[in-house]
Amino acid sequence: MNEHSVLIVEDNPTLRRLLEYRIGKHYDVRAAEHGEEALEFVETRAPDLIISDIMMPKMDGFALLKALRRNERTATIPFIFLTAKSDEASRAKGLSTGIDDYITKPFDIDYVLARVEQIIQRSQVYQTKLNARIGRDFSDRLMPKTMPREEGYRALFFSQPKEDGGGDLFDWVQLTDGSYLFTIGDIMGKGLQAKFYAFSFLSYIRSTIHAMLGSTVSPATLMRRVNAMLIQDQVLEETFASLLLLRWEPARDRVTYCNAGHCRPILVGLQGAGIIDYSDLILGLDPQTEFTDKAFTIPPGSALLCYTDGLNEQVTKSGQQFGEAGVALSASEALQAPQPIKMLLESMLERSADAHFADDILAFWLQRDAD
Template sequence: MSTRPHVLIVEDNKTLRRLLEYRLGKVYDVAVAENGQRALEAVEVRTPDLIVSDIMMPIMDGFALLAALRSDPATQTVPFIFLTAKSDDLSRQKGLKKGIDDYLTKPFDVDRLISRIGQIVQRSQLYQSKLNAKIGRDFSDRLLPKEMPVEDGYRTVFFSRPKEDGGGDLFDWTRGEDGSYLFTVGDIMGKGLQAKFYAFSFLSYIRSTIHAMLRETVSPARLMQRVNEMLIQDAVLEETFASLLLIRWEPGNNRIVFSNAGHCRPILVTPDGPGLVEHSDLILGLDPYTQYEDRSLDIPPDSALLCYTDGLNEQVARSGAMMGEAGVALAAQSALGAQQPVHALLSWLLQRSQDPQFEDDVLVFWLQRFGAAGIGARAA
């Protein structure tokens, strides 16, 4: 589909309608309608970025069309220009009170009309961009925790940087009655506000599921099974696919138990080198009969577990290839002894990237165990 703004012309005069279609069509994607009723039908097919409409038309006039659009939440903000032979102040004032963006009288200069359309569309797009960014930031605040667990002998670090209005990365944690912690790391397939909305809804499901089931099970695999069933059964989220990593951390036993539904594989970084935590099952939302498994892993002294979303491994290196798991593992190894390990990790990757910034959302969870000598929990 074209990226040019879409303009709908509503005019009952065939000659003028064809003239406007021809002239505006050099700059915009144009659709035409001969009256307000036909215009509403065209809007149902594709919502325009702006409407240019006559006032005096048969069947449905311009004021009736404007009223119908403003009464529908889906179209009430579409910019609207009246183009009419009526030049009296009464019609002009009535149009302005109804919320039109401009009012041009016939005869008119087509070049001026084209210029005015461009100004109004640009203003509308700027407003929408700022609104999307604000909504995206609000969703991000709701998707991400304000603080992290504190346990002797460990450091927990979380970092997130959405790209523009953000996508569907999510992270959450809760503490169980037995002193263990359950971490949720996920990624909704998609970009922008739609993915952010689904991530917010999805995280709500996960939270409610975990809180409801923690009294009967602490198994990440059983929790994953239930989340998968709910995701497939829910009408709102039935077309949503997500990767998810559920980790139960037992600081007293220096152990984690995890279940992975197609998410980026964690990396265990030890003094001897990094290693992938291999196991992964099918992503959520595809098959209601998928069986998920619990796997356990000990965290050795002076080691760290790195969990992340695909903004890291899909970052393009100077060679033109993606960093991949191997690149992220090398970055994690270089960060193990750093005072600010996540900062060191990201800096290592960017220094070797084509782009000086990350091309996608970035989310990192770093769980580090200090050595037996005891360094104490250091600041992130």
């Protein structure tokens, strides 16, 4: 059976059962006897299409349509009038309300089925395009437009959302002492919901950082505050997120970081790549979680790679995930490339079972020049 649902509103029991039977072969169908009952159904679950008579007891079709249009949640539900009112004045009145079709009785059931399919498909295409547009807008807001420029370093970034996108986020800010704070995260979930939470979450992080930078530049201290806010907030309390905060001091070639369950960074050098192995619990689970600062130096000619799980969870031709070791191998091959992130991704796709990445991908590459 089709996953889409249709609500039939018809006071004639024989006709109502006929429509239920024929349309029910293709869609999930519910039926109401009049407009008031239909509104009760819609309140519990909004259908993908409503087919309604006009002349009914308690609440007629026009009153039902008016009530639906007043509610933001139901205003755009596709709507068909199926009625015995066949005069031109009634038809004109019906069509003037912005409904999707006006079908008069007696009707051809095959025509009704064809119109149901066409209208649901059209609505689905429109919703898909709308979701994609919203997803792109959120993606633009979750990613930076520029990257830091410091002598002796290259800071590179790449992001590629999958369809509507998910919860990947990346941000950076320069601190008053000349260092930089980078935020790399992944909100659990897929699609627009995850992207909405990622946008809300990033707003929290930005406000927290700006509020606390006067008193601390410690990634761990910032992480503790973000975790507390995430758990206390009623909108985001059911949100779980991995997050990596990095403070980069280019004058000292030093990175201080705090990792809350995020993909572990990779330090790539001429002798190979190593995993920076410390990580705390993900955000949003426990208000008592302790977060710790760790630090390392970027040697000459080396690069730091930070990324989201779209890379390490990509499936290889052998059917296994790349994992950290697979990402590190491709990162080593990319170290001396003119465009290292491009080389990294191409290297991974050469080993992948698919010609494209299956999930959102995000990569941040910070490379120190050789002496």
